[in-house]
Amino acid sequence: MGNFILKDPxxxxxxxxxxxxxxLRQRRHLPVLxxxxxxAWHQPSLASLSRLPVxxxxxxxxxxxxxxxxxxxxDGKREVRSQGYDIMLxxxxxxxxxxxxYVKDDGTRLSRLETIKPVIQAFINRRPDDRIGIVVFAKxxxxxxxxxxxHDWLTRQIERIHINLIDADATAIGDGLxxxxxxxxxxxxxxxxxxxxxFVILLTDGANNSGSLAPKQAAGIASARGIPLYTIGAGSKGxxxxxxxxxxxxxxxxxxxxxxxxxxxxxxxxxxTGGKFFRAADTDTIQHxxxxxxxxxxxxxxxxxxxxxxxxxxxxxxxGAAFFLAAALFVRPSQKVALx
Numbered sequence: 001m002g003n004f005i006l007k008d009p010x011x012x013x014x015x016x017x018x019x020x021x022x023x024l025r026q027r028r029h030l031p032v033l034x035x036x037x038x039x040a041w042h043q044p045s046l047a048s049l050s051r052l053p054v055x056x057x058x059x060x061x062x063x064x065x066x067x068x069x070x071x072x073x074x075d076g077k078r079e080v081r082s083q084g085y086d087i088m089l090x091x092x093x094x095x096x097x098x099x100x101x102y103v104k105d106d107g108t109r110l111s112r113l114e115t116i117k118p119v120i121q122a123f124i125n126r127r128p129d130d131r132i133g134i135v136v137f138a139k140x141x142x143x144x145x146x147x148x149x150x151h152d153w154l155t156r157q158i159e160r161i162h163i164n165l166i167d168a169d170a171t172a173i174g175d176g177l178x179x180x181x182x183x184x185x186x187x188x189x190x191x192x193x194x195x196x197x198x199f200v201i202l203l204t205d206g207a208n209n210s211g212s213l214a215p216k217q218a219a220g221i222a223s224a225r226g227i228p229l230y231t232i233g234a235g236s237k238g239x240x241x242x243x244x245x246x247x248x249x250x251x252x253x254x255x256x257x258x259x260x261x262x263x264x265x266x267x268x269x270x271x272x273t274g275g276k277f278f279r280a281a282d283t284d285t286i287q288h289x290x291x292x293x294x295x296x297x298x299x300x301x302x303x304x305x306x307x308x309x310x311x312x313x314x315x316x317x318x319x320g321a322a323f324f325l326a327a328a329l330f331v332r333p334s335q336k337v338a339l340x
Contacts, residue, residue, distance in 0.1 A: 005309075007070030014065035018058050056327035063320030071316070072309040084129035084299055085197050086147050086189070088180035089120065092204035092234070093161065094138040095168040099205070099257060101240035102283050109241070112205050112234045113163060115283055121158055123290040124151055129299070133183050134158070137176030139167040139210050146183055172211030173204055177218035177229070177269075184227060194226030199275065199297055201290075205235040207262035219269035228275040228297075231266040232289050235259050236281045 006012070093113070100109040124132055132154060134144040145157045177200065184198045200222065208215050222229050241254040263279070270277040276296075278289035 003074045005072050005074060007072055009069050011065050011068035011070075014068070015062055018061060052327075056323045060320045060323030060327065063316045063323060067313045067316030067320060071312040073312070075308045075310055084127070084131065085199065085297060086184055086186065087127070087130055087132045087198070087297075088135060088147070088183055088200045089132065090135045090137060090141075090176040090180045090200060090202040091116070091120075091161065092138065092171060092173075092176070092206065093136045093163055093166055093168055094171045094204075094206055095163060096171075096205050096242070096257065096260075097168075097234070098163050099235060099240040099242045100254075101236040102286075104283070110283075111243075113161065116203060116234060116280075116286060117158055117161060119287055119290050121155060122287075123294060124154060124158075126294050133180075135176055135180045135183065136161065136166060137172050137179070137211075139170035139172060141172055141175040141179040141211070142166055143179065143183060147186075170210035171204065171206040171208060172213075173202070173206075173208040173265075174213035174215045174218045175211035176204075177202055177215065178213045178221065181218065181221055181225065181227065184225075193224075196226070197299075199228040199230065201230045201232065201293060202266075202269075203232040203234055203280075204266070205233070205259075205261060207260050208265070215265050215269055216272070219272045222273045227273060229270055229273040230275040230278070230289075230293050231270045232278045232280050232286070233261040233263055233266055234280045234286065235261060 097113040098111050100111050102110045102112065102115040104110060128151065131147040131149050132145075132151070133147040134154070134157060136142055136144050144161070145154055148154055180200045180202070184195055184200070186195070186198075189196050189198070219229060237259050239256040239258055242257045243251045244253045244255060246252050263277070267277040269275075276292075278285070278292065280286035280289050
């Protein structure tokens with residue numbers, strides 16, 4: 001009826017009890033509906049109103065039946081969707097990430113870090129329903145952001161990322177992955193020892209040369225927990241131009257440094273966990289890597305509609321109970337209230 005519904009309409013069948021009780025009372029001349037302890041509420045000044053208790057009890061029963069039918073007003077609908085992924089990004093901030101082997105269409109050189117930051121941001125923007133966190137690592141590993149659904153705040157953390165944010169003179173890939181896995185510890189999403197709905201993206205341009213946890217050991221932990229690992233090797237193959245700076249921080253030239261990505265280890269790490277390895281040698285391939293991961297780990301949400309309603313049960317139940325109480329107040333001490 002318009003925007004009004006009955007959640008449990010079967011309770012309206014209780015209304016049939018009223019004429020049934022009247023019929024039984026007329027046939028048997030016996031009380032049908034009794035109000036217990038009525039004598040305790042006797043007031044002599046009201047005792048002459050002999051039929052009023054019966055009427056009040058009947059109205060009370062009708063109101064209670066209507067209340068139990070759960071009348072509701074539908075105020076709108078809300079889409080409830082499946083839970084998204086939990087994703088940890090483990091980003092290498094070692095000094096070699098300053099190497100400028102990525103070139104824009106206009107010939108401008110970009111460092112590896114400058115290149116990946118907007119790509120990571122685009123990846124986050126495409127996944128509004130996921131919780132995402134960030135771990136950064138170089139000589140040591142640190143949490144830049146725990147898992148969060150606040151992607152605006154996450155964007156501000158990405159803008160903060162720069163070389164020398166942490167000690168940048170080494171690369172602890174194993175520790176970076178290990179910390180990311182720790183941040184995915186969510187007991188509510190573990191089934192039979194396997195972490196559901198989570199994966200890690202690890203981006204590095206070097207080989208592991210620091211830390212207490214070896215890369216393959218960390219990958220073994222990820223595999224045991226059922227967490228896929230996607231590894232991305234950043235930087236061109238061969239030699240890359242590394243900028244040199246004076247004491248004032250001005251760029252004064254370049255030196256050539258060799259690419260030292262341990263591709264075999266990164267490939268094995270991804271393979272052990274059911275993930276994939278991507279070689280991001282230029283701007284196109286690094287974008288392709290994140291696009292491929294986004295496409296592969298996309299949840300097809302199953303949405304269901306839930307009604308937003310206003311409940312009117314108290315509006316019927318409270319006066320219904322009040323009518324029963326009033327029936328008890330008006331009854332004679334020797335009278336048992338019956339529908340007759």
